[in-house]
Amino acid sequence: MSTPDEFAWASPQLKEQLLRDPAAVLKDRGLNIPPEIPPAVVNEFVRILHLLWVDGKVVPIEQFHIDPSDAGLLFGRGVWESTKTVNGVPWLWPLHIDRMRQTAALLGIDLPAERLPTDKQVHEYVRSLTNQDVVIRLNATAGRPGKPGMVWMSAAVQPAPLESLKLQTCRSPVHKGQAYLTLKTFQYATRLQIGQTAHRHGFDTALLLDEDDNLLEASHANIFLRFATGWATPKANGGLLPGTVRQVLISHSPQPITERAIPVAELKDAQEIFVTNSNVGIVPVTQIDDRMFPIGNETIKIKHWIEPPQPPGVQYRFRENQPV
Known part of the structure; x- marks a missing residue:
């Protein structure tokens, strides 16, 4: 059974829901888990779906905000990359970072390399959530005049292998x-x-x-x-x-x-x-x-x-x- 300390990052309302029925909270986020999944793994899935990496810090999704004037939100001026992890390390990460910066430059989005996570930072983020491997997605927006865009990373449960x-x-x-x-x-x-x-x-x-x-x-x-x-x-x-x-x-x-x-x-x-x-x-x-x-x-x-x-x-x- 989960303890309150496991969800110290959550708001009081979310914490109450997680202590009562974490599977229902996951379902609300689009993940239906079978009943035989161990409680400890269920809690890992909760962290996967509720904690983001935002400019180097791990932040609950409830605390994530984007400027309503950000061109990424208003006009789709944003770029992203996604890959699976293996032992918590993002697969082919240098190639993804290179492509992301090339795409950003093509679209006129200022995206300094120092704002993007290294594979070591991705690994630390993933392992702060779970011992499972995941699919991570890195996002960056164009921002608005006078303010740079957002850079954030989310994780998702890795899909089952497809035979064909x-x-x-x-x-x-x-x-x-x-x-x-x-x-x-x-x-x-x-x-x-x-x-x-x-x-x-x-x-x-x-x-x-x-x-x-x-x-x-x-x-x-x-x-x-x-x-x-x-x-x-x-x-x-x-x-x-x-x-x-x-x-x-x-x-x-x-x-x-x-x-x-x-x-x-x-x-x-x-x-x-x-x-x-x-x-x-x-x-x-x-x-x-x-x-x-x-x-x-x-x-x-x-x-x-x-x-x-x-x-x-x-x-x-x-x-x-x-x-x-």
Whole structure:
């Protein structure tokens, strides 16, 4: 049973709710936990969903405030990055920080490196919450005239591993070169809507096509295809978000990967397909529209090569709220 000291950071009202029924509090935050989860882990989940990192300090969400005039809030002038942790350390963190600062510069957002957490600071934040691994999200806003924006980090329970995915092709609503809609900015709702539409049609997420019927990416992940001539992935020429896992694969994969235009008609020639992002790693694709694909040996080998080993101990995973 929980004690009041465990929730010393909470407001009196929230503390009372947590002492009475922490599972109900988690449900209110969108996390439904099974009854067999140990109470100590439930309390860790409470901290995960209620404590933020804000400019170097851990702050309860009830104390987090953003200026109503902040351009990130009013106009979507904000950038973010997200990745899973492994033993509390954020995966591929230097690549995420580099991309975040590049995106901020492209959008005219002043984001000094010293305001962003190092991997050591992320690890300290995560371990102040839990012994579980999590998905962390780092956010930064543009601010308003005379005041810099906010920088904060949140954590979420890591999703359960996905064995495979089914994709539905659709035309991308975003034209090439639209940075706010292509990159990781606060104007991200279009991507969510595309994935949700595919899900309503019985698929896991969408596979986006450009105006010339070339493959771009999944709603939230890059795509790789094995042809008789080798592995290929669509070019990052302004129409897709170049991911951090994609960057590592192109540079260092034991299987050479070519960047090129891939017409949707070439799907019939694909032998293996997978998608990647830093929240889920590599996930095989077994269906696109009405076409089926096997989970190939090379996909499994690449997955084992790039993904870090699982940490020791029991890690609790959930299938809720995991867009890919």
